[in-house]
Amino acid sequence: MNGTVGVIERYKEFLPVNVDTPIITMGEGNTPLVKSTNIGPSVGCENLYFKLEGSNPTGSFKDRGMVMAIAKALEAGRKRVICASTGNTSASAAAYSARYNLQSFVVVPSGEIALGKLAQAMAYGARILAVDGNFDDALTMVRDLATELSIELVNSLNPYRLEGQKTASFEISDALGDSPDMICIPVGNAGNITAYWKGFTEYRINERITKLPRMMGFQAAGAAPIVRDEKIEDPQTIASAIRIGNPASWQRAVNARDESGGNIDAVSDAEIIEAYIRLAREEGIFCEPASAASVAGLIKLASQGEDLKNLTAVCILTGMGLKDPTTVENHALVELEYVEPDVEQVAALLSKDAA
Ligand SMILES: *Cc1c(COP(=O)(O)O)cnc(C)c1O
Numbered sequence: 389m390n391g392t393v394g395v396i397e398r399y400k401e402f403l404p405v406n407v408d409t410p411i412i413t414m415g416e417g418n419t420p421l422v423k424s425t426n427i428g429p430s431v432g433c434e435n436l437y438f439k440l441e442g443s444n445p446t447g448s449f450k451d452r453g454m455v456m457a458i459a460k461a462l463e464a465g466r467k468r469v470i471c472a473s474t475g476n477t478s479a480s481a482a483a484y485s486a487r488y489n490l491q492s493f494v495v496v497p498s499g500e501i502a503l504g505k506l507a508q509a510m511a512y513g514a515r516i517l518a519v520d521g522n523f524d525d526a527l528t529m530v531r532d533l534a535t536e537l538s539i540e541l542v543n544s545l546n547p548y549r550l551e552g553q554k555t556a557s558f559e560i561s562d563a564l565g566d567s568p569d570m571i572c573i574p575v576g577n578a579g580n581i582t583a584y585w586k587g588f589t590e591y592r593i594n595e596r597i598t599k600l601p602r603m604m605g606f607q608a609a610g611a612a613p614i615v616r617d618e619k620i621e622d623p624q625t626i627a628s629a630i631r632i633g634n635p636a637s638w639q640r641a642v643n644a645r646d647e648s649g650g651n652i653d654a655v656s657d658a659e660i661i662e663a664y665i666r667l668a669r670e671e672g673i674f675c676e677p678a679s680a681a682s683v684a685g686l687i688k689l690a691s692q693g694e695d696l697k698n699l700t701a702v703c704i705l706t707g708m709g710l711k712d713p714t715t716v717e718n719h720a721l722v723e724l725e726y727v728e729p730d731v732e733q734v735a736a737l738l739s740k741d742a743a
Contacts, residue, residue: 392413392414392415393413393418394412394413394414394415394416394417394455395413395416395417395418395452395455395456395552395555396409396411396412396413396455396456396459396552397411397413398417398418398555399555399558402554402555402558402587402590402594403456403551403552403555404456404460404548404551405459408463409459409460409463410459410462410463411459412455412458412459412462412484412487412488413455414445414451414455414483414484414487415445416444416445416451416452416454416455417444417451417452417555417556417559418559419439419440419441419443419444419556419559420439420440420443421437421438421439421440421559421560421563421564421702422437422438422440422673423435423436423437424436424437424438424671425670425671426670426671427666427667427670427671427683427686427687428701430670431686431687431690431691431696432690432695432696432697433686433690433696433697433699433701434697435699435700435701436686436696436701436702436703437560437564437568437700437701437702437703438667438671438673438683438702438703438705439556439559439560439702439703439704439705440673440675440705441556441679441704441705441706441707442674442675442676442679442705442706442707442708442709443708445483446476446479446480446483446508447476447479447504447508447707447708447710447711448476448479448480448629448676448706448707448708448711449553449556449580449704449706449707450476450477450479450480451480451483451484452552452553452555452556453480453544453548453549453550453551453552453553453579453583454477454480454481454483454484454542454549454552455484455552456548456549456551456552457469457540457542457546457548457549457552458481458484458485458488458490458542459548460548461490461540461542462488462490464540466490466539466540467490467491468490468491468492468493468537468539468540469481469485469490469491469492469493469539469540469541469542470492470493470494470495470530470533470534470537470539470540470541470542471492471493471494471495471530471541471542471543472494472495472496472523472526472527472529472530472543473494473495473496473501473505473523473526473543474496474497474500474501474523474576474628474629474630474631474632475496475501475502475505475506475509475628475629475711476505476629476706476707476711477494477542477543477544478492478494478496478501478505478508478509478514478516479505479508479509479512479711481494481514481542482494482508482509482512482513482514483508483512485512485514486512486513491515492512492513492514492515493514493515493517493539494509494514494515494516494517495517495518495519495526495529495530495533496509496516496517496518496519496526497518497519497521497522497523497525497526498518498519498520498521499518500522500523500628500631501628502628502629502676502711502712502714502715503711503712503713503714504710504711504712504713505711505712508711522622522623522631522633523577523623523631523632523633524623524632524633524634527543527577527636530543531543531545543577543636544577544579544580544636544637545636549579549583550579550582550583550586550637551583552583553579553580553583553584553587554583554584554586554587554590555587556583556584556587556704557571557583557584557585557586557587557588557591558587558591558596560702561588561591561596561597562596564700566597566598566599567588567591567592567597567598567599567600567601568601568699568700568701568702569599569601569602569699569700569701570601570602570604570650570696570699570700570701570702571584571601571602571603571604571650571701571702571704572604572606572682572683572685572686572689572701572702572703572704573603573604573605573606573682573703573704573706574605574606574607574627574629574630574678574679574681574682574704574706575605575606575607575614575630575635575641575652576607576611576629576630576631576632576635576678577632577635577636577637578605578614578635578636578637578638578640578641579636579637580704580706581603581605581637581641581644581645581652582637582640582641582644584603584644584704585603585643585644585647585648588600588601589647600648601648601650601702602648602649602650602651603644603645603648603650604650604651604652604653604685604686604689605641605644605645605650605651605652605653605685606652606653606654606655606681606682606684606685607630607652607653607654607655607681608623608625608626608627608630608631608654608655608656608657608660608678608681609625609654609655609656609657610623610624610625610657611623611624611625611627611630611631611632611633612654613632613633613634613635613638614635614638614641614642614652615652615653615654616654619633619634620633620634621633625657625660626657626660626661626677626715626719627657627660627676627677627678627680627681628677628678628712629676629677629678629679629706629707630678630681653685653688655681655684655685655688659684659687659688660677660678660680660681660684661677661680661715661719662684662687663680663681663683663684663687664677664679664680664709664715664719664720665719665720666683667680667683667705668709668720673705674708674709674710675705675706675707675708675709676706676707676708676709676711676712676715677712677715678706678707679704679705679706679707680705682703682704682705682706683703683705685703686701686703725737
């Protein structure tokens with residue numbers, strides 16, 4: 389025992405845990421739910437919250453599902469795991485594998501992974517295969533490889549991933565005392581929106597909450613297969629974590645949308661970047677571009693005249709900003725002001741600006 393309680397321990401009655409399942413953890417889950425100070429009021433949503441999934445051990449929500457998938461892999465006596473990844477799944481798989489003595493193979497689309505995520509997979513010691521293709525090509529390949537070599541597949545096709553990920557809706561419900569009215573969430577491979585909906589419906593059945601939220605999913609405009617109702621051969625967006633043209637959980641995301649009375653819409657890269665910068669500069673929250681799609685979506689809803697005043701909305705900020713320093717460099721750069729170590733000069737410079 390290391391004293392840390394993770395999502396398996398906390399929510400085991402809702403998870404596929406039996407006497408042989410190791411209760412492992414790296415302290416995932418229990419992430420902050422913080423109320424908006426500026427963006428919410430500016431769009432007429434007084435009860436807007438952000439779920440800071442970047443506070444997970446490897447900096448994204450993927451850890452919630454990975455801990456469950458790795459626990460089940462250990463239970464089954466596996467020694468190796470494999471995944472295709474836009475970056476965060478590989479970071480998480482590599483970290484939990486390192487901790488629990490599994491070998492990890494990660495397959496990434498070459499040239500499409502945010503720098504920080506690749507750095508993580510390297511640091512944790514994964515074997516990294518960069519495939520000449522996009523995420524969808526990488527996923528097709530690992531599905532076949534996993535079968536061929538009997539390696540545990542830890543993509544969100546692995547049902548245990550979604551089981552772990554649904555714990556985020558339990559936490560939100562526990563923190564608010566009931567379900568929120570609306571969840572805004574980025575949609576890539578569509579596992580997370582599926583997992584959240586599963587979590588809320590299970591909590592509702594067990595009478596932990598009295599209502600269900602509307603699930604509002606947001607894809608990037610250049611990678612919006614669900615919105616357009618067709619596969620996208622060459623998905624394009626600055627938000628690499630949702631640059632996916634053929635989501636694995638497509639139908640289940642559509643079900644979550646329809647059963648909840650929600651919607652899945654697209655936001656442009658410009659809207660994503662605007663939300664990303666506003667989150668950092670008006671809320672003090674530095675998330676990755678894909679995460680900001682949820683807030684871009686909420687802002688879009690407000691601009692379309694949706695009445696957000698009397699409802700409680702939660703935007704899921706799926707991953708942390710440091711993973712993608714390139715986007716800061718390209719879109720949020722602040723010029724350094726070079727100064728001499730001279731108090732008077734610097735004081736004069738700063739008071740000139742303040743005036
Ligand atoms: C994986 C990921 C997403 C997309 O989640 P899906 O389950 O693939 O829809 C969004 N944001 C971040 C930061 C991610 O890592």
